[in-house]
Amino acid sequence: MWNELLYAFEAVATLPNFLAMFAGIWAGVIIGAIPGMTGTMAVTLALPFTFYLPPVTSILLLVALYKGSTYGGSISAILIKTPGTASAACTVLDGYPLARAGKGGKALNMALVSSCIGDFISNISLFFLAIPLATFALRVGPPEFFMLMAFSLTIVASISGRSLVLGIISACLGLLLATVGEDIYGSYRFALSEDMKSGLGMVPVLIGLFALPELIKMVVFRPEDNNDAMKLGDNRLTLSEFRGSIKSIFRGSVIGVALGAIPGIGPSTAAFFSYSEARRTSKNGDKFGEGELEGIAASESANNGSCGATMIPLLALGVPGDVITGVMLGAFMIHGLTPGPLLFQNNLGDVYALFIGILFSSVFLFIAGKATAGAFTKISRIPQTLLLPCILILCVYGIYSIGASPFDVTVLLVMGVVGFIMMLLNIPAAPFLIAFILGPMFEDNMRRSLAISRGDLGVFFQSWISWGFFALTVLFVILTIRREWKKWRDNRNADSASAN
């Protein structure tokens, strides 16, 4: 084994491989930072270039693009409240408030450090745990998936802010909008126009909801300080700040690895799951959503933590977990490699070379992230009156480029108006976001499970994984009801005391 590893190391440590990884990471970070341009787009665009490259170099280029774009999404999420990718949507919640407070650089540094740690842990797990994790992933069927989604949706209670009722209203709106279009059995729902038959795109909805209300607010209310640029404070991440978030970073990384290994889940769910867990367990949980570095650490470590792990089912079983790994499967095939157990038998050298190369990519991610974050921080110096309208135009171009569809642009603008109305009514946007992302997975897996079991609800309680998530869901619901009851009682006591 050691000989093979040494050969693999030699095969990876070449200039073309390093250049491919460096270029991939760099391009991925920039593409991820542009709203509307996603990692999937980056990987798909790069696929034709891989025809001319050796197999290991091609896969390393695609993996580097994936990782770079996942981190890059956090840059625009933090600085301009526009998640570059869906997996960075959670980063907006704490990143933008920090940027507004003049701590944009600090937030970016935390996002970078936690992304790199998450990425590194994910790579290590790919190296050592590929086979056991792939076996675990295969045991997760629709019923387990449903229970996991049910537990993830309980996060709505912790990100609802002042009012749980308004949080649930927001989540219901997100769940309803996620049902627009064709369902898993080919029925159309709320297809008010021909364009709506294919559903509402995730990126236009998320960007519209977060980025546009700020612009509309500025135009409608014209606040006195709207001509000011964001303050640029101390951008360095201190050791104590890092130490305060280390638990969330490691927990997020592990969540990212575990969920990333399950086909179909992806980094967005991992980020929300990790954020929710960090909020539940952190002593600063109340400050989440107001500019808490730990919130960024939790979501960024999880979304990058799932990047390497999505390769696990692909390499070990030949099952692509999402669109990006699907494209990578194509790249493997182009070069005559068939992912799956046989790959480990017939091309072990290539597999080791790939593992080592992927490990190196974490270092490249740090270097490229550090360099670009410094440059992007300068965005904070642009006055809001110039910046916000330009962000809208950037979003319009980015969204249109996804599917060359004017309907997506309409969705973006309409969601901006919806987001503004929600802002006026104090309805929190975060529960909408999580419900819109997780809703389709929740519903599809519920319907699939019931179809498999011929309507028997017992299907949801047939494995220990389902029972585990069910127990966690019940426990969290009980704790939430207890907390809300206590809050209501305290308020009532305070009211009666003030009346006396």
Added chain:
Amino acid sequence: MTQNRDFYAGLVATVFFAVILFVLIPIYVKVPSFIPGFAPPPDMWPRVVATVGLVMGVLALVLAFPKMRAASREQVEGLGSRILGNKIHVMRFIGVLIVFAAFVYGMPLIGFVPATVLLLGVLFIMTGKFERKFWMIGLSIIFPVLLYLLFTKVTHTPFPEGKLLSLSLSDLVTL
């Protein structure tokens, strides 16, 4: 003031989810005559969500009432007086809606780039701050053109050229 906002949020949610549940679902969620296996029908989930939303909307209304009653009359402002008091804000919001609608309907006619140039220019004007006039004029033209070049070169996105423009070009060619 917060209680008042809770009341309006509850009112809006109640009306919205009631319309979804009683009007839109019966019309726009078609249940097929044959459903494979024992899969739940397509309207099951939207009905569940809309019902929960409706209940929450009513609950928000109910919870807002005692707080509103407890608050003094001066603190609780009616919707009508609030709109009249913020007429300028309402007008600006309607202005934003008109600009967005004009962009959506005008873009296929005049083309993507001219439409975004106009949109950016109008938004700069609507911010009401003109200290950086030259930046605003320059950005209105250069920024959309740069983005157009970036996206056409990198992602090969086919942006609409506009019916009016293509008409005049084809007319020129015919001439």
